[in-house]
Amino acid sequence: NLRTSCVPKKLKLNHIVVFLFMFEEHLLITLRWQTANLRILFIFVEIISIMDIRIGNGYDVHALAEGLPLWLGGVQVESPIGCIAHSDGDVAIHALCDALLGALALGDIGKHFPDTSDEFKGIDSKILLARVMELIENEGWYVVNVDITIAMQRPKLAPYIVPMRECLAEIMEISPARVSVKATTTEKLGFVGRSEGCEVYAVALLGREEGLFD
Numbered sequence: 001n002l003r004t005s006c007v008p009k010k011l012k013l014n015h016i017v018v019f020l021f022m023f024e025e026h027l028l029i030t031l032r033w034q035t036a037n038l039r040i041l042f043i044f045v046e047i048i049s050i051m052d053i054r055i056g057n058g059y060d061v062h063a064l065a066e067g068l069p070l071w072l073g074g075v076q077v078e079s080p081i082g083c084i085a086h087s088d089g090d091v092a093i094h095a096l097c098d099a100l101l102g103a104l105a106l107g108d109i110g111k112h113f114p115d116t117s118d119e120f121k122g123i124d125s126k127i128l129l130a131r132v133m134e135l136i137e138n139e140g141w142y143v144v145n146v147d148i149t150i151a152m153q154r155p156k157l158a159p160y161i162v163p164m165r166e167c168l169a170e171i172m173e174i175s176p177a178r179v180s181v182k183a184t185t186t187e188k189l190g191f192v193g194r195s196e197g198c199e200v201y202a203v204a205l206l207g208r209e210e211g212l213f214d
Helices: 091-103 125-138 158-172
Strands: 019-022 027-034 037-044 049-066 070-072 075-077 081-083 142-151 179-184 197-211
Touching: 049 091, 070 081, 070 091, 075 158, 091 125, 091 142, 091 158, 091 197, 125 142, 125 158, 142 158, 158 179
Parallel strands: 142 179
Antiparallel strands: 019 027, 027 037, 049 081, 049 197, 070 075, 142 197
16 A cells, blocks of 8 residues: 655655555565666565564473483483473473463473383484474474573583574574573572472564565
């Protein structure tokens, strides 16, 4: 729709300005005539698409026990303690899956991969994330970015942050720059501080492109 009220009343022949507003004024194209050259100046424009977004958050917690493997963000961490779980216990991926599913109101990880099913006993959580991504993509969405916070008293996770980001990014088929993973302790407070459990918070932003002429 051309909003003529936005066009200046006085126009010079060498300076023609046309404002084209589409999709709730998210698209603004300025056409300018200068000395026989028609120049298109993009002030704020998504030429191919206008983005629709959805946000989801996820939370998961697992108890810890001696002698179990510890998987976080798709990476095995050297640790004397690991998560008690039906799957491989990757609490970071589980929280991320919940955030992705929650963004589209698709339920939670327990709905899609119940811990009462033998199919998922001991399963690699990276497989679960890949399946969640299939659900997301089938709905026509993609991941814009994710942010994950791991609360765990021990072991120190700093050496594993980059490998986690790279692993998760590969599964979601996005740049590691769009995957944030942070680790913190609780200063020895609560069940996390006593190394009885690990908890993870995750936020996911999803986008969907709508063509200009859809």
